[in-house]
Amino acid sequence: MMGRINDKRSQQEIVGFALIIIIVVIVGVIFLGIYLRKDKPIVTDDAEINNFIMSSLRYTTDCYKDYDTDFKSLGDLVKYCYDGTKVTCMNSQTGCQAVNSTYSWMLKKLWPTGKDRPIRYAKVAFYYQQNLSDENSRTPFGEKLIIGNLTSCGTIKSGHDTININSGDLVVELEICRTS
Amino acid sequence: MDMKTSKSAQMKINEMIIMILAIFIFFVIVLLFWLSISTSGIKASVAQSSRDQAIMLVARLADSPEFGCGGIASSCIDTDKLIVLMNHPVYKNFWNVDGLIVEKVTNTNSSVECSIGNYPRCTIFTIKKPLNDTIPDSSIVSLCRKEIKKDGNYDKCEIGKITVWTER
Numbered sequence: 001m002m003g004r005i006n007d008k009r010s011q012q013e014i015v016g017f018a019l020i021i022i023i024v025v026i027v028g029v030i031f032l033g034i035y036l037r038k039d040k041p042i043v044t045d046d047a048e049i050n051n052f053i054m055s056s057l058r059y060t061t062d063c064y065k066d067y068d069t070d071f072k073s074l075g076d077l078v079k080y081c082y083d084g085t086k087v088t089c090m091n092s093q094t095g096c097q098a099v100n101s102t103y104s105w106m107l108k109k110l111w112p113t114g115k116d117r118p119i120r121y122a123k124v125a126f127y128y129q130q131n132l133s134d135e136n137s138r139t140p141f142g143e144k145l146i147i148g149n150l151t152s153c154g155t156i157k158s159g160h161d162t163i164n165i166n167s168g169d170l171v172v173e174l175e176i177c178r179t180s
Numbered sequence: 181m182d183m184k185t186s187k188s189a190q191m192k193i194n195e196m197i198i199m200i201l202a203i204f205i206f207f208v209i210v211l212l213f214w215l216s217i218s219t220s221g222i223k224a225s226v227a228q229s230s231r232d233q234a235i236m237l238v239a240r241l242a243d244s245p246e247f248g249c250g251g252i253a254s255s256c257i258d259t260d261k262l263i264v265l266m267n268h269p270v271y272k273n274f275w276n277v278d279g280l281i282v283e284k285v286t287n288t289n290s291s292v293e294c295s296i297g298n299y300p301r302c303t304i305f306t307i308k309k310p311l312n313d314t315i316p317d318s319s320i321v322s323l324c325r326k327e328i329k330k331d332g333n334y335d336k337c338e339i340g341k342i343t344v345w346t347e348r
Contacts, residue, residue, distance in 0.1 A: 010188065010191070013192070013195065017195055017198075017199070020199065020202075021202065024202055024203070024206050027206070028209060031209070031210065031213055044228060046228075047231075047232040047235040047236055047239070047319075048231075048235050048318075048319060048320060051235065051239055051255050051319050051320045051321065052320040052339075054254070054255055054322075055255055055256070055320050055321055055322040055339050055340075058253070058256065058324070059322070059337055059338060059339055060334075060335070060336045060337045060338070069329045069331060069334055071334060071336070073337065105287045106285065106339060109285050109286075110285060110320065110341075155224075
């Protein structure tokens with residue numbers, strides 16, 4: 001009788017022990033899974049990219065509006081691209097096309113992308129934002145410009161600048177995706 | 181009966197030792213996991229913050245009255261001032277840096293050293309040639325100048341990079 005009780009107790013203990021081991025293994029696997037899982041990289045604000053956007057908006061393009069020496073800045077062209085104002089450019093581009101082609105060569109020069117390079121892609125996007133403190137009030141406009149291939153990133157550095165217009169702000173945002 | 185009890189007690193002790201070891205190893209793994217995540221974050225944020233600081237320092241240099249475009253425009257270099265500074269020996273050591281170069285970023289692959297003779301059709305302004313064993317930090321800036329047209333002047337701004345070399 002006593003032996004049976006002891007056997008049962010030791011069986012219970014073995015089951016308990018096995019349960020604890022299983023729980024520990026499961027928790028360990030969960031932690032390992034979290035550690036190994038490649039989450040979306042965190043987007044960090046970068047001073048160099050902010051400086052680039054600010055400087056690029058001052059860049060004098062070869063597009064003019066009223067007379068042929070009234071060359072407009074890239075910031076002006078972004079405004080015209082938003083409100084549809086017509087401009088005349090040297091290579092018969094529209095304002096929006098001139099914005100994209102200018103950013104395209106700038107990005108290719110400053111952050112060249114490629115298989116053997118640390119930059120995977122550079123992405124410029126344009127938004128109209130009624131209220132700068134409310135990211136949900138963003139409406140994209142113009143054409144999103146992507147240089148390189150949209151693949152997974154190790155890190156994403158971003159920067160933006162705003163152009164004030166009567167009804168709100170225009171936001172120009174650049175994202176640089178790096179391998180590490 | 182005594183032997184059975186002592187065997188069962190021994191087994192219990194063994195179980196306890198294994199359990200304590202398992203729990204200990206488990207907590208060590210958790211601690212290592214947490215440490216590796218937290219220190220990698222700290223390392224990354226320290227690297228980012230020192231990079232940002234270096235960029236801000238370079239940008240501040242670009243905003244100095246000797247370089248700046250004037251007005252409220254920040255990160256803007258007046259290249260008309262730059263070409264004069266380049267040829268002034270006093271300014272070689274004015275900023276207490278080990279190298280200072282401003283480079284215009286253009287749509288072409290040409291890079292031409294600037295001089296009074298070829299300005300503004302040039303791309304590289306070498307204020308001070310970088311010394312060996314120094315580290316560069318750079319920032320992107322506007323390079324503006326007065327462009328003369330037959331019916332007046334206008335401000336022409338391009339994009340460039342200011343690079344400062346310092347010892348670490």
